[in-house]
Amino acid sequence: MKVYDEKHIKNVVFVGAHNSGKTTLAETMLYEAKLINRRGSVENKNTVSDYHEVEHEKGNSIFATPLYTEWRNYKINIIDTPGLDDFIGEVISSIRVADTVLTILNGQHGVEVGTEIIWNYIDRYRKPTLFVINQLDHPAFNFEKSLQSIHNLVGNNVVQIQYPLIVSGSYCIIDILKMKMYKFSPEGGKPEKLSIPVEEKEKADYLHNELVEKAAENDEELLEKFFENNSLTEDEMRKGIKAGMLNHELFPVFCISALSDMGSGRLMGFIDNVAPAAADLGPEQSLDGREIKPEIDGSSVLLIYKTVHQSNLGQVSFFKVKRGQVTINDKLLNTRSGEVEVFNQLFIMDGKERISVSRLTVGDMGATLKLKATETGDTLSNPETEVILKPIQYPDSRYSMAISAVNNKDEEKMSDALKKISSQDPTVIVSYAKESRQLIINCQGELHLAIVEWILNNQFNIEVTWQKPKIAFRETILRSANANYRHKKQSGGSGQFAQVHMKIEPWYEELGEPEGFNIRGKEEIDLAWGGKLIFYNCIVGGAIDQRYLPSIMKGILEVMEEGPLTGSYIRDVRVMVYDGKMHSVDSNDISFKIAGAHAFREAFLNANPRLLEPIIELIVKVPEEMLGNVMTDLQSRRAIIQGIESRENFQILKCLAPESELHAYSTDLRSQTQGRATFKANFASYQPVPGNIQKTLVDLEK
Incomplete structure (x- = not known):
């Protein structure tokens, strides 16, 4: 396959709410470029993008799928993303490596909630963005409503490149940039290029002038030309639009019907001619503040943006070349794990199809197999010039459940499977709650959890059950209480003997020292689960030898790890050990540990526990x-x-x-x-x- 340079590679990601038509548009673009002979459909479960079994079963996109097409001497890498926000992690990773974001809107609804959520991440990364209003041939299509919703979302920097029109029963698109009308047959495909109708000329001229002004505002040289000539050429307008997109200050709007193949070819032409290429983007920042410029002559830097575990292939790692190039047998350093990874194979991905290549240059995206110690978000670089790119930031979890295997023999197998799932989707976070002794899955929602279960059942053959996670309560006291406990055990030979008197009280910051005690020592313990234990040695007259006090405190801490009320951790208590007895032969550490634990438990239950x-x-x-x-x-x-x-x-x-x-x-x-x-x-x-x-x-x- 032809190797493209950074000026002729366009990386675009399709984002948008559920049912906006992203997968259908991707399929249509592949068809327009003649990479496929027949367009599949989501309903028939035969699109290039949605090829996973679980996507066919659930009826919607779940994974971000890399595709590619070649159009007029450009290579366009496409990532088709899910529309449901349970799978926002797939969207964020894709936005991170895209050069341009195509935000697809369902023309019946305009900007939806899913669009608003995704826009927050587009805006955070300040990615060049254009909006595509889909379904122009649907009876409920409402272009003006959709356009206004874009204005409401991003402000006044929206600029129309197109608007729809019906002429004599035919669907048409008025193109403001080219000042042409495209007229489509009912079957769609290549349109008839016509002059703009007389009755639309005033509106088109007004929008064209607005587009010229917006384009000129983003480049000083163009602005001077605009003031001199009161107009710009088409090429100058393209230059200004690109500059505005790169500044994240201009958002072009298109209209299409992805299903009927109306306007998709013109959209691809705009991506080729105007949308920023990898070489147009500014440098990335490494964690230590260095600029990583997208140049082919620099040492290699790759960002791993996606990981997939396949039963027949093992781990597949998807990457974007941020600087330099990568060739087969290259050795690059994982700057997180410190492992040197060997690229034995290189692929371009087109849905589930892998196309072998020998080299990928800066700006391009590809995949490789069986990296040893590399995960999503890792940076791979030339060992001599270590680089760590800023990691991909994912949202916090919103939903948690405790998981266990139906068959206890599958617990270890389940643990290994969950590690792979979390590696594949960093928004699935697996943790063990020591306090509740539960394995917890943290994710984005119930549908997200259902996909985790589907993968466990169908790919790993593990049946699981779910439980509501136990709440991490704490126990404490509201008043003081005294207790004493005598531990005595005789079973022939040396026995066990210890007696402990103690008083316990609630503890809080700025509490004064206890009154009425001869304080001989104090230990303040910051508990691992929060709060404190304040332990006072108030022994007088040698009633208990000093060496037994650590054993008493150890017994207290064991009770505090499993409180008497609900088995929860105890916090914020102070203990004064002020008296007791010992035996010259039978007293030992274990005896005082037991006596201390029993005395503390008794006092705790009498101190109005809360x-x-x-x-x-x-x-x-x-x-x-x-x-x-x-x-x-x-x-x-x-x-x-x-x-x-x-x-x-x-x-x-x-x-x-x-x-x-x-x-x-x-x-x-x-x-x-x-x-x-x-x-x-x-x-x-x-x-x-x-x-x-x-x-x-x-x-x-x-």
């Missing part, structure tokens, strides 16, 4: 008209509203809510607001559980 629950700070972004329903729901979850701020057409609601009331909140919020609300959650503090709820929880543990 269960604490984790409180989460929620920040919910909700459309104004839906605020009331969201607030009512939160209050039913024992949330305390702390404040509300207005931001454009949204309300930002801040509140504190118990973690125990927030399981599946992302699903419920999505349902209440048709997916238009989003939220962030952060741990805030531990607070006492209401008495009636504490009684229920304690009774459950009995």
Whole structure:
């Protein structure tokens, strides 16, 4: 296959809400470029892009799929992404390596919630972006509504390249850049090029002048020419549009019918002629602040943006060449793991098809097999010039469940499978909760979790069960209490003997020293699970030898790791050991450890023990008209509203809510607001559980 240079490689990613037509457009572009002889369809499950079995079963895109096409001496790499925000990780990785983002809109609805979510990441990376309003031949198509929704999303830097028109029953597109009308037959395909009708000339001229002004604003030289001539040539307009896209200050708008192949060829021509190439983009920043320019003469730098585990191939690593080039048998250093990886094979990916190549240059994208120690987000570079690119940033998890294998013999196999799933999708985070002894899957939503289960069942032959994760409660006390415990055991020979007297009290910051005790020593322990244990040696007269005090404290800490109420960790207690007895023969460390543990447990139960629950700070972004329903729901979850701020057409609601009331909140919020609300959650503090709820929880543990 021909090797293209960085000026003739265009990397575009298709993003948009569910059912906007991304996969259909990708299929049509491959057909237009004659890389396929027949267009498949999502309904018939035969598109190049959606080839995974699970995508056929679920009826929608789940994975970002790399494709490529060649069009008029350019190579266009395409990544077709999912539209459901459960799979936002696939979208983010793809945006990270794209040169241009094509945001596809369903022309019946315009900008949808999924589009808004994706736009936040496009805007963060400041990627050149154009909007494509799809389904121009659908009876419910509404171009003006869709165009206005784009203005509402990105502001006044939207510029029309096209608008649709029906002439004598035929679908047409007025092209403002070329000042031509494209008239399509009912079958679509190559259009008839005509002059703009007289009745549309005034509107087209107005939009053309607006486009000229917008293009000129992005280049000083063009601006001077515009002031001199009051116009620009078509080539000058292309230059200005490209500059505006690179500055993330100009957003061209097209209209097409991907299904009927209307306008897709013109869109591909714009990608060729105007959309930025890899060479046009500015340098990337490495973690240490160096600029990584997209130049072929530099030492090689690759970014791994996607990993797939296939049963017949093993690990497939997808990458973009950020600098230099890569050839077969090259050895590059993984700057995270320190391993040198050998590129025994190189491919260009076209859906599930792999096309072998011997070399890929800067700006191009490809794949290789069986890298030993490389994961998504890693940088591979020439060993002599180590580079670490800024990692891909993924959103926090929104949904969690505890997982276990139906067959206990599959536990280890399941653990290995989950590592591969997490490697393939970094938004699936697997962790072990030591406190609850549960394996937890953190992901983006219920559908995301369902795909994890499908992969476990169908690719790894593992059946699993799910449980609601246990809440990490804490236990503490509200008042002081005394206890003493005598441990005595005689079984022939040396026995065991220890007696411990102690007082326990609640501890809080700035609490004064205990009164009425002769304090001879103090130890302050920051507990691994939060809070403190303050341990005082108040022994007088040698009632207990100094060497036994660490054993007493060890016994206390063992109880604190599994509290008497619910088995939760105990925190924020201070203990004064002030008396006791020992035996010259039978006393030993184990005896005082046992006595200390029993005395502490008894005192704890008599000190008005209180269960604490984790409180989460929620920040919910909700459309104004839906605020009331969201607030009512939160209050039913024992949330305390702390404040509300207005931001454009949204309300930002801040509140504190118990973690125990927030399981599946992302699903419920999505349902209440048709997916238009989003939220962030952060741990805030531990607070006492209401008495009636504490009684229920304690009774459950009995």
